Amino acid sequence: MSIEIKTAEDIEKMRLAGRLCGEVLDYITPHVKPGVTTETLDKLCHDYMVNVQDCIPAPLNYAPPGYTPYPKSVCTSINHQVCHGIPNDRPLKKGDILNIDVTTIKDGYHGDSSRMFIVGGEEASTILARRLCKVTHECLWLGISQVRPGARLGDIGAVIQKHAESQGFSIVREFCGHGIGRRFHEDPQVLHYGKPGTGIEIEPGMIFTIEPMINAGKAAISELNDGWTIVTKDRSLSAQWEHTILVTPDGYEVLTLSAGAPANPALLA
């Protein structure tokens, strides 16, 4: 395993790719409403990335070993879908919880971020769905708050696991955060569970994502026949939030922030 330490020039380009990624999520937010299809959301995001931002949507035709090319420009995962849901023609319903995962490529560099949306607004959802989305957002930020030179990757996983499990939720193990740069998925793997003080030491110039997937029920997952969509085995709700993080000399910088990014959880204040 070899983790690339980014140069000053790489970092400048990752800042731009990251901000543009956040801005796609800002742009799509007012379009997430009951009756809209995820295919429409995909098309809107695609056109915004390509025509307004002059970016490439990284998911489109992405084909890691063993996978068929991903057919759309963003991932949309609803309710019991954990990740990699494929946009389709089913209209969103009031109370659905939806993850939109956007990955931009700008000038050869990637930005990767996802957010949860409650279709029809907070009041439309069950208390459980709302709590799951909130706790998962807290998990993301608790993980981010561990990032500094000298800390270890296990410190990130440990705080995420502890918080999720303290709420009666479970952590998906099969997918993790990842290094990112000129490539979509690089070393290291950033697990969302683990033990403090274990794993690789975090160094300035590393860039990786943190993207916890948290289930309201059991941790087990299965894959649908489309070759991409991951669902909870027990069909319980699942949530995910993601940011791309630069390790700075004294901590971290969140590269995928944008004007419309949700406020940091009160728990961290």
Ligand code: MF3
């Ligand atoms: N954006 C996802 C991640 O956070 C990866 C999606 S791969 C795709 O790593 F092909 F489904 F887009």
Ligand code: CO
């Ligand atoms: Co990612």
Ligand code: CO
């Ligand atoms: Co992503």
